[in-house]
Amino acid sequence: xxxxxxxxxxxxxxxxxxxxxxxxxxxxxxxxxxxxxxxxxxxxxxxxxxxxxxxxxxxxxxxxxxxxxxxxxxxxxxxxxxxxxxxxxxxxxxxxxxxxxxxxxxxxxxxxxxxxxxxxxxxxxxxxxxxxxxxxxxxxxxxxxxxxxxxxxxxxxxxxxxxxxxxxxxxxxxxxxxxxxxxxxxxxxxxxxxxxxxxxxxxxxxxxxxxxxxxxxxxxxxxxxxxxxxxxxxxxxxxxxxxxxxxxxxxxxxxxxxxxxxxxxxxxxxxxxxxxxxxxxxxxxxxxxxxxxxxxxxxxxxxxxxxxxxxxxxxxxxxxxxxxxxxxxxxxxxxxxxxxxxxxxxxxxxxxxxxxxxxxxxxxxxxxxxxxxxxxxxxxxxxxxxxxxxxxxxxxxxxxxxxxxxxxxxxxxxxxxxxxxxxxxxxxxxxxxxxxxxxxxxxxxxxxxxxxxxxxxxxxxxxxxxxxxxxxxxxxxxxxxxxxxxxxxxxxxxxxxxxxxxxxxxxxxxxxxxxxxxxxxxxxxxxxxxxxxxxxxxxxxxxxxxxxxx
Numbered sequence: 001x002x003x004x005x006x007x008x009x010x011x012x013x014x015x016x017x018x019x020x021x022x023x024x025x026x027x028x029x030x031x032x033x034x035x036x037x038x039x040x041x042x043x044x045x046x047x048x049x050x051x052x053x054x055x056x057x058x059x060x061x062x063x064x065x066x067x068x069x070x071x072x073x074x075x076x077x078x079x080x081x082x083x084x085x086x087x088x089x090x091x092x093x094x095x096x097x098x099x100x101x102x103x104x105x106x107x108x109x110x111x112x113x114x115x116x117x118x119x120x121x122x123x124x125x126x127x128x129x130x131x132x133x134x135x136x137x138x139x140x141x142x143x144x145x146x147x148x149x150x151x152x153x154x155x156x157x158x159x160x161x162x163x164x165x166x167x168x169x170x171x172x173x174x175x176x177x178x179x180x181x182x183x184x185x186x187x188x189x190x191x192x193x194x195x196x197x198x199x200x201x202x203x204x205x206x207x208x209x210x211x212x213x214x215x216x217x218x219x220x221x222x223x224x225x226x227x228x229x230x231x232x233x234x235x236x237x238x239x240x241x242x243x244x245x246x247x248x249x250x251x252x253x254x255x256x257x258x259x260x261x262x263x264x265x266x267x268x269x270x271x272x273x274x275x276x277x278x279x280x281x282x283x284x285x286x287x288x289x290x291x292x293x294x295x296x297x298x299x300x301x302x303x304x305x306x307x308x309x310x311x312x313x314x315x316x317x318x319x320x321x322x323x324x325x326x327x328x329x330x331x332x333x334x335x336x337x338x339x340x341x342x343x344x345x346x347x348x349x350x351x352x353x354x355x356x357x358x359x360x361x362x363x364x365x366x367x368x369x370x371x372x373x374x375x376x377x378x379x380x381x382x383x384x385x386x387x388x389x390x391x392x393x394x395x396x397x398x399x400x401x402x403x404x405x406x407x408x409x410x411x412x413x414x415x416x417x418x419x420x421x422x423x424x425x426x427x428x429x430x431x432x433x434x435x436x437x438x439x440x441x442x443x444x445x446x447x448x449x450x451x452x453x454x455x456x457x458x459x460x461x462x463x464x465x466x467x468x469x470x471x472x473x474x475x476x477x478x479x480x481x482x483x484x485x486x487x488x489x490x491x492x493x494x495x496x497x498x499x500x501x502x503x504x505x506x507x508x509x510x511x512x513x514x515x516x517x518x519x520x521x522x523x524x525x526x527x528x529x530x531x532x533x534x535x536x537x538x539x540x541x542x543x544x545x546x547x548x549x550x
Contacts (some may be wrong), residue, residue: 013184041066043104045073047236051096051126055109069104075100083134085127089119093121097128103130141261149232156232160225164218169213178206185457200428212225223247258327264326278503282311356390359406363387369409373418374426379407382489387501392419397492425458426491430498433515438525440467440475445538447479450501456494458482474515509536 004164007269041062043050052070053062060068071340077083081099088095093107106126111117139146223243231240289302299307327337336480362368364387373384375394392409394402399543419429434443444465451463463481470476479502482495506513534540 037519038062043069043073044068045130046137047239048129048133048136049135050130051104051106051110053104055107057105057107064379072103073098081137084132085134087123087127089120096123096126098130100329109428126256130547131233152232152353153229156225156228160221163221167214167217167221168513171210174210175207178210179203182206262330263326267326268323271319271323275315279312282315283308286311289355291470303365303367306361309389310361356406359410360387360389360391360412363392363406368414370418373416374487375417376415377404380404383487397487397489418550425482427476427480427484428457428483428491428495428498429480430495430502431468431476431478432502432513433471433476434511434513435474435516435526437528438511438517438540439528439533439535440477441538442509442511443477446505446511447477447502449537450505451479451481451498453501453505454494454497456483456490457498473517529535 004134038054038056038061040052040054042052043066053065055062058232076098079099084099086097088097090105091108093105095105097105106119108119111119111122112278139149186202197414224247227240227243227247229240230236230243233240285294286304289296289299289304292301324330327335368393369375369384369387371384371387374382375384377392377394380394380396382396382400382402384392385401386394387424388406388482390406391405393413394404396402418425431445432443447465448463451457452459457463458481463479466478466480468476468478479498481498483491485494486493501515
């Protein structure tokens, strides 16, 4: 029984020890769990924050310290003393006093040493704020001060109302005058006596701009009036001071930003001026090349214009790269992000545009086409009216204008009819198929006769006929001549006249221009005797023997 009793007593003592341990845990410093920081508390008097308590002092949390300081301040005011704030430095920190009596203590735990604060500086600032609050409290009890403040507020309100009325009148006057001026100026902008600009769009834009400006001035006047009035009322003076300080801070930051950006803007302006000067100098050289005054081996009239454009782009890109670091906000993450986004969009979306531009440059510098030349590209034939960076336009002379992408032009075969002979004009050709029963000499003579009857076909070089094919039922004859006209419309007319003359000449000499096709052997072979090789208008050569005549 004694042993059992001892075991029961030992178990009871162990249980009591466990309960005591659970009810009384280790301190935070011993358990390894950091204690939570106490919530700061403010001492507010006359709508001003005198001090913010942040630490525990002799077991009193910040809230109780603020409450105690408030009670001591009320007791000091009840004594009706001189109400003179002050500070006193002791070993534990710096005391803030009122008429020599302690209000509260500023300890090292209440300040931020990393910001350069000391207990003396924080206590001095709190004493100064308390002095302002006490002065405002006395002013609230002064009828004379309140009357003067009310009069100043009334005068400020009257001035504010007059400013708003003046802005309303200025708004109407500026809106009316700007509308009249824009309508009158835009009415004078004409192209071939036709007005090309609609004034209502610009008038609406100007009205919106004026409205925005007037509302901005109204908001500024309201802000200044509110800050002035609140600054004259003792209870709301701290709010007015905040408004004034915020306005001053904004104006100071804007002025500081402008001053800091001025050196960079000056460098940007210098870079832009130098780039502009270089571009103008190059433009003067290229203009002389385009006019023919200056001759350069690697540059001519056709490549001067694209070379000038490329050089201008290179100059401005180089200038932008040089000026970019000096632009305001160039080093910010937002500016850099927008730059990367724009570059990505251009690189992805402009791949086809870059390809077309590269093809246009190849066409220009290869000099395979020139403006005013008569060419055939694929199935399209006409005069080149424009050889641009991205497209080539042809005019057929039949009321059609064909636009072709430069990449497509570069990938197709181009026939240039304007370079077969020096000078103006172009090569003209047409094809007919005549049966084998018609002597080829007669066909040659008739085609040359048809070309000779057209005034716009040059006699030199002389038109000639080539037999380009021998089909099963007929040979193919191609008439090649040189036309002297230059305009697309006249070129189409020359080809039309040539076809008309070919039909007339073949009818005059009784030769059918239709091409024969046989489904069975003809009754008589289509063979021409030698004595019939030169029917009219063909002329047999007289300087050769009959057996040598062709």
